[in-house]
Amino acid sequence: MHSLSALLAAGLLFAPGLALDDCADLNRKKCLLTSGCGFTKERRCASLEDLGGNSPENRDGPFPEVDSGLCPKDAKAASKSVKLVEKKTWQGKDLCNLRAPGEVVAFRVACEGATYLDFRIADCCIPGDHFQLRGRNWDRAPQTAVTTSPGGNGAYGVPARVYNYGGTSSRPGHMDALIECTYLHGVDIFSAGAYVHFESDGTGCVVERRTVDMRVDRSP
Numbered sequence: 424m425h426s427l428s429a430l431l432a433a434g435l436l437f438a439p440g441l442a443l444d445d446c447a448d449l450n451r452k453k454c455l456l457t458s459g460c461g462f463t464k465e466r467r468c469a470s471l472e473d474l475g476g477n478s479p480e481n482r483d484g485p486f487p488e489v490d491s492g493l494c495p496k497d498a499k500a501a502s503k504s505v506k507l508v509e510k511k512t513w514q515g516k517d518l519c520n521l522r523a524p525g526e527v528v529a530f531r532v533a534c535e536g537a538t539y540l541d542f543r544i545a546d547c548c549i550p551g552d553h554f555q556l557r558g559r560n561w562d563r564a565p566q567t568a569v570t571t572s573p574g575g576n577g578a579y580g581v582p583a584r585v586y587n588y589g590g591t592s593s594r595p596g597h598m599d600a601l602i603e604c605t606y607l608h609g610v611d612i613f614s615a616g617a618y619v620h621f622e623s624d625g626t627g628c629v630v631e632r633r634t635v636d637m638r639v640d641r642s643p
Contacts, residue, residue: 487545487577489620513628515621519544519554519604522614525637530602530619530630534587537598537625541582544572544604545618552609554617560585560600563592571607572617579620587625598625603635 519528532540540560546552553574559567570583587598606615621630 487579487618489543489545489579513621513623513625515628515630517619517621517630517632518616519619520614520616521604521606523637524606524611524613526606527635527638528604529633529635530604530621531633532598532600532602532621532623532628532630534598534623534625534628536596537587537623537628539584539586539623540598540600540625541584541622542568542602543570543579543582543620545577545579545620546572546574546609547616547618548576549610549612549615550574550576552615552617553607555605555607556583556602556619557605558583558585558600558602560587560598562587562590562598564588574609577618579618582620582622598623 513534515532517530521528532542534540540558542556542558544554544556546554551574552572554572555569556571557567557569559565564586566585568583568585570580572578572580585600587596589595590597602619602621604617604619609615621628
């Protein structure tokens with residue numbers, strides 16, 4: 424939960440339904456309590472539409488950076504019994520843009536020679552939305568993993584991981600996973616979007632994005 428003062432400082436307290444001209448005539452206190460307006464970082468009263476909405480597709484700028492690992496590279500107090508091995512990995516990124524609460528965006532990720540696939544998600548634009556990624560890999564031992572976004576703009580949740588146990592007898596070493604992105608709860612302003620990050624030790628990885636019909640999410 425964000426306090427009213429914190430949202431004001433960030434300039435991100437909005438709801439639809441008010442035009443920019445109407446919003447500009449309101450004073451500070453009334454603007455905070457009126458649907459459809461809020462203050463920018465420059466304390467300018469503006470509507471949600473004026474600021475680019477709640478979707479990353481309407482905004483310019485790079486993807487937010489993800490943490491390189493659980494331990495910082497400059498950690499000096501690491502246990503001597505732990506040996507960190509640097510290994511090159513494939514990394515991919517894509518957008519999950521949902522136009523309604525029940526919509527699902529699916530990502531098919533295929534790699535060769537992969538033993539795992541990590542995936543994580545970060546909210547975009549208006550802080551407070553929580554998204555979910557649920558992934559499944561089909562091989563000789565299928566399994567599922569789930570992760571969510573913590574709700575801050577550009578803040579990734581912890582990665583979820585599905586393992587690949589050698590593929591199948593007909594396609595050894597091949598990984599073919601499906602990752603579904605759904606909306607859990609939040610500010611309820613659509614379109615709403617998030618950043619998705621993938622990582623694997625496989626090669627030749629390809630991500631294919633597809634939008635699925637709206638449905639009630641059966642989590643996990």
